[in-house]
Amino acid sequence: MNHLFLLTGMRVRLALRNKMFFFFSIVMPLVFFFLYAAVFGKSEPRTVAYLLGPVLGLNVMGSFWGLSAALVMFREQGILRRFHVSPVTELDMLLSSIFANYALALPTIVIQLFLAKYAFHVPSLGDLFSVWLLITIGIVSFGSLGLVIASVTNTMQETQVLNQLLWLPLIFLSGATIPFTSLSNAVKHIALFLPATYLVHGLKRAIVDTPPASPVALAVVLASLTVWFILTLFLSTQLFRWEPEAKIGRKAKLYVAATAIPFVLLGLWEAKYGRVIAEENTTIQRLDAAEKAEKEKPQQPPKPTTEAPEAPAPEKH
Amino acid sequence: MPEPVIRVENLVKRYGDVEAVRGVSFSVSEGEVFGLLGPNGAGKTSTIEVLEGLRNADSGTAIVCGYDPGKNAAALKYVIGAALQSTALPDKLRVMEALKLFASFYKAHKNPEELLKRFGLEEKRNAFYSQLSGGQKRRLALAIALINDPKVVFLDEPTAGLDPQVRREIYAIIEELKRDKKTIVLTTHYIEEAERLCDRVAIIDHGKVISQGSPLELKQASGDKTRIEVRLAKAESDLTLKNLEGVADCRALNGAYVLHCQRPPQAIVALVKHLETQNNELVSLEIFTPSLEDVFIELTGRRLRD
Numbered sequence: 001m002n003h004l005f006l007l008t009g010m011r012v013r014l015a016l017r018n019k020m021f022f023f024f025s026i027v028m029p030l031v032f033f034f035l036y037a038a039v040f041g042k043s044e045p046r047t048v049a050y051l052l053g054p055v056l057g058l059n060v061m062g063s064f065w066g067l068s069a070a071l072v073m074f075r076e077q078g079i080l081r082r083f084h085v086s087p088v089t090e091l092d093m094l095l096s097s098i099f100a101n102y103a104l105a106l107p108t109i110v111i112q113l114f115l116a117k118y119a120f121h122v123p124s125l126g127d128l129f130s131v132w133l134l135i136t137i138g139i140v141s142f143g144s145l146g147l148v149i150a151s152v153t154n155t156m157q158e159t160q161v162l163n164q165l166l167w168l169p170l171i172f173l174s175g176a177t178i179p180f181t182s183l184s185n186a187v188k189h190i191a192l193f194l195p196a197t198y199l200v201h202g203l204k205r206a207i208v209d210t211p212p213a214s215p216v217a218l219a220v221v222l223a224s225l226t227v228w229f230i231l232t233l234f235l236s237t238q239l240f241r242w243e244p245e246a247k248i249g250r251k252a253k254l255y256v257a258a259t260a261i262p263f264v265l266l267g268l269w270e271a272k273y274g275r276v277i278a279e280e281n282t283t284i285q286r287l288d289a290a291e292k293a294e295k296e297k298p299q300q301p302p303k304p305t306t307e308a309p310e311a312p313a314p315e316k317h
Numbered sequence: 318m319p320e321p322v323i324r325v326e327n328l329v330k331r332y333g334d335v336e337a338v339r340g341v342s343f344s345v346s347e348g349e350v351f352g353l354l355g356p357n358g359a360g361k362t363s364t365i366e367v368l369e370g371l372r373n374a375d376s377g378t379a380i381v382c383g384y385d386p387g388k389n390a391a392a393l394k395y396v397i398g399a400a401l402q403s404t405a406l407p408d409k410l411r412v413m414e415a416l417k418l419f420a421s422f423y424k425a426h427k428n429p430e431e432l433l434k435r436f437g438l439e440e441k442r443n444a445f446y447s448q449l450s451g452g453q454k455r456r457l458a459l460a461i462a463l464i465n466d467p468k469v470v471f472l473d474e475p476t477a478g479l480d481p482q483v484r485r486e487i488y489a490i491i492e493e494l495k496r497d498k499k500t501i502v503l504t505t506h507y508i509e510e511a512e513r514l515c516d517r518v519a520i521i522d523h524g525k526v527i528s529q530g531s532p533l534e535l536k537q538a539s540g541d542k543t544r545i546e547v548r549l550a551k552a553e554s555d556l557t558l559k560n561l562e563g564v565a566d567c568r569a570l571n572g573a574y575v576l577h578c579q580r581p582p583q584a585i586v587a588l589v590k591h592l593e594t595q596n597n598e599l600v601s602l603e604i605f606t607p608s609l610e611d612v613f614i615e616l617t618g619r620r621l622r623d
Contacts (some may be wrong), residue, residue: 002421003422003601005421006418006421006502010407010410010414010418011408013410013414014407014409014410017409018409064428074407077405078403078404078405079402079404079407081403081404082401082405082406082461083372084371085370085371085394085397085399085401086422087391087394087395087422087423088422089391125454128464242371243371263550312333
């Protein structure tokens with residue numbers, strides 16, 4: 001356990017000394033936040049609250065990208081093999097990556113929530129405990145996906161290609177960038193097989209739907225992400241390689257597909273009962289209704305002035 | 318006779334169809350500096366990495382400090398130290414941080430401050446790893462290898478790629494470890510390194526130990542012959558040169574002729590006379606005192622760095 005915390009500390013220190021970390025983990029997420037809140041949300045508090053879920057979702061999902069690249073770089077440079085000859089284990093190395101990633105991602109998320117509340121005047125950030133749970137499970141599970149990617153790719157180039165292949169459907173189909181309700185019905189059903197869809201949906205519901213209409217729905221999302229995390233972590237320990245020249249066979253790359261099992265099952269269940277699709281529609285309808293009601297509110301009559309109108313000057317005869 | 322600290326018997330390591338280590342056997346006693354000498358690709362690193370617990374052997378026996386590296390690698394890593402051939406630390410890790418980090422992995426460890434001083438890295442304590450020179454990186458690797466005060470230290474090509482000045486600095490450090498009676502296993506393809514540092518050497522080629530003993534024993538076993546390397550204006554038969562007076566053996570190697578001689582003066586006179594009769598002439602002549610290079614040439618017909 002001691003090794004794990006020492007390595008986590010090292011990983012955090014190294015990230016904080018890296019300019020790329022500041023750009024990709026702090027500057028970019030904040031740029032996205034302002035883009036969503038000020039441009040897409042037109043600084044309207046209720047809309048900003050609705051868009052907060054997708055913005056936080058993007059942050060959480062991004063975990064796998066940096067984590068896989070860092071681990072592959074460590075392996076390619078022969079850094080991992082230096083640790084291999086010490087008492088550090090595979091699990092120490094993998095978990096420290098996830099813990100460090102969590103510690104580094106959380107401050108940006110807190111800043112975004114703070115800005116939503118105080119710069120864009122979002123009236124309520126919803127059920128903050130559920131938001132925290134989703135963010136925590138989300139970061140560790142997507143981080144763990146990054147570990148699997150690092151384990152099944154042999155070079156940095158391969159890692160970046162696989163990251164791109166996974167990243168694009170995750171951001172475009174989950175409702176993190178394109179509103180879920182504007183996707184075609186067929187695409188919505190494909191999106192039901194993606195973990196990102198449940199993460200973004202869960203975050204949206206936790207923020208705008210308080211008290212939650214269905215606490216069971218949140219529990220299902222959390223349970224699925226947790227099972228996914230355990231599965232991906234187990235696979236990454238099995239496929240972990242310390243040595244840069246230890247290549248992995250093509251068949252092993254199919255293990256990435258195995259990590260999809262929990263969401264294939266959840267997707268099939270959702271496709272049958274259609275809960276997420278219905279809830280997404282309800283949420284957006286509520287938002288539209290609130291906006292409409294806001295517009296239809298009768299305008300306040302002008303306040304009566306206390307000063308009497310200036311009397312015309314009497315004509316002099 | 319005390320039990321050796323390292324015992325290796327018929328060790329075999331394969332990478333796919335390639336058999337990198339083919340039945341290597343040797344043992345190392347406590348306090349001994351043992352060298353694996355051989356050309357690149359001979360199987361030295363594979364052998365040492367099996368002993369460090371980094372790779373699993375395909376067959377054979379390896380025992381290090383009473384542990385089987387294939388089965389007890391976790392326990393073994395607490396009692397060994399290693400400076401690997403191709404390794405690095407994160408660029409943005411500071412020297413002192415690296416020492417403290419590795420020190421904290423062990424229950425008992427040396428004082429990082431002392432090691433920093435001993436390895437001449439005091440001025441670089443706050444430098445990032447990326448800011449160190451090649452020699453400083455190698456010294457840091459050695460310091461980290463010793464951080465847990467290991468029973469056995471593995472040094473894989475500790476001076477490969479370093480300039481002569483830095484190489485001598487590393488030699489001085491290893492000689493200091495030798496004086497401290499540390500058990501050291503080092504791999505090298507430098508003759509000078511093996512002769513200067515090792516109590517015993519195993520010459521390894523194509524995955525097999527072809528000879529082992531102290532450098533002196535090996536040289537004596539090969540006849541302790543002086544090596545004369547000549548280049549001639551016209552090609553000669555190596556068999557003719559081998560029959561010259563004072564010449565024990567002759568091999569053509571990369572355009573030169575390598576003559577192993579028990580009586581060098583007579584051999585040179587006989588060579589010059591022979592060349593006169595053949596209307597041939599000497600382009601160059603170099604005389605070398607007997608070394609492990611000669612042992613290697615005699616055993617394999619090749620130079621170490623071919």
